[in-house]
Amino acid sequence: MDDTSHSKVRLTSAEIANLWSQYVNDSMSICILKYYLKNVQDKDIKSILEFALELSERHLEKIKEFLDEDKYPIPKGFTNEDVNPDAPPLFSDIFMLIYMHIMTIHGLTGYAGAVSTSIRKDQISYFIQCNTEAMELYKRILEVLVDKGIASRPPNINAPEKVDFVKKQSFLTGWFGDRRPLNAIEASGIFFNMKKNVGKIVLEIAFSQVAQSQELREYFQRGQKLCDKHYEIFGDLLSESNLPSPPKYDSEVSSSTVSPFSDKLMLYQIVTLISTASGYYGAAFSLSQRRDLATKYAILIAEIVKYAEDGVNILIDHGWMEQPPTFDDRRELASKK
Structure with missing residues (x-):
């Protein structure tokens, strides 16, 4: 009998952790993206920011549904109180794009981890969808970075004449003498x-x-x-x-x-x-x-x-750190009897 259907089993602690973390991070992203969108001038970068904001807002609504079904409290995260969209520009359009590139890499890493730690079918499907969307966002960002000539390319490497194998222990050294x-x-x-x-x-x-x-x-x-x-x-x-x-x-x-x-x-x-x-x-x-x-x-x-x-x-x-989902302290509960 399939026990991974969301109608049959509660969210696991790992699945709650995934949703909780994504909610807090996406609520922060929404604040930042709203501010960026008030100041961005470049139409290509603006399109990236709009797509990212759409994804984050959609994620929050979906996470609320999951947590409500499980009767788990919705995190506070970040709200309109944490952003002043009318503040003067602090970053250039170029940095907004660089920032999006870095944060999307973080998102891809997080979604892959969420898929691998989920059990329920709806959670696996949800985070696979998030990963797919993040890959599309990453692709769009990289295309704009390349088109504008600001993509930071890793170094090129010359091809060897043939396949070779390590023959000396000096391959591992590096403290003294010549380093490879x-x-x-x-x-x-x-x-x-x-x-x-x-x-x-x-x-x-x-x-x-x-x-x-x-x-x-x-x-x-x-x-x-x-x-x-x-x-x-x-x-x-x-x-x-x-x-x-x-x-x-x-x-x-x-x-x-x-x-x-x-x-x-x-x-x-x-x-x-x-x-x-x-x-x-x-x-x-x-x-x-x-x-x-x-x-x-x-x-x-x-x-x-x-x-x-x-x-x-x-x-x-400062009382700013929202407590992540935490297991019951059994000793404390026992001491209250």
């Missing part, structure tokens, strides 16, 4: 993480000049310095192998000091991006075969985890 050039897998991980750091740097520059709280302004400035440091470390590794770095977009921030977003939204955005970065660093770490790369990644991961933790503590101190 990066392989394509290692360079790909470095380049990808640099592109994501570029996006975080721009956000941290912008948020540090519009945040209401001095504490947050200092936190964002600290994050900018940390991401710049990581960008330089990664860039040096590419340079050793005579490979280019992706461009930076620091100049795509205006001089506005009027915040389009609440401090809560800006802090949540940065903490989420930094926390996700630790996962992407970890993936690159696991595929790096030069020992010096593994050591560098371990150090960099520790730095960003500490920075993210400090951001979470600020969210908690």
Whole structure:
């Protein structure tokens, strides 16, 4: 008998976690997209933003249906209170497109994880649909990036004359003496993480000049310095192998000091991006075969985890961190008898 039909079984904890996380993130996206749409000038980029907003709004309605059916509370997430659409432009059209590129990559990663952790048929179908829509969004974004000549292409690599196999243990070394050039897998991980750091740097520059709280302004400035440091470390590794770095977009921030977003939204955005970065660093770490790369990644991961933790503590101190779905504390329940 099929026990995966939504009419027969409750949502699992993993499925609730997927829906809860998507609701919070999409509610934040709606705030950001509404602001972008008030300021964007380029018609091609505007079309991207409109499509993304349509998807996010549709997701929220569907998630409400799922959670209501299961009698699970709808998260608060982010609302119109967290955005000022009439604030002056803070970002250029180019950065809006770069931002959408990065966030769509995050969405694709999240939807793939949601499919793999879902059991109910309706949940699997829903997240497959989300993934399909995100792939279409990604395709449109990349086409515009390429058409406008701002797509950041990873380095090219020359084809070998024949298939070869590693013959020396020195393939793994990297601390002392001559280091072998990066392989394509290692360079790909470095380049990808640099592109994501570029996006975080721009956000941290912008948020540090519009945040209401001095504490947050200092936190964002600290994050900018940390991401710049990581960008330089990664860039040096590419340079050793005579490979280019992706461009930076620091100049795509205006001089506005009027915040389009609440401090809560800006802090949540940065903490989420930094926390996700630790996962992407970890993936690159696991595929790096030069020992010096593994050591560098371990150090960099520790730095960003500490920075993210400090951001979470600020969210908690201000009462801004919505508690994720949490299991009952059985010991606490027992103590109340």
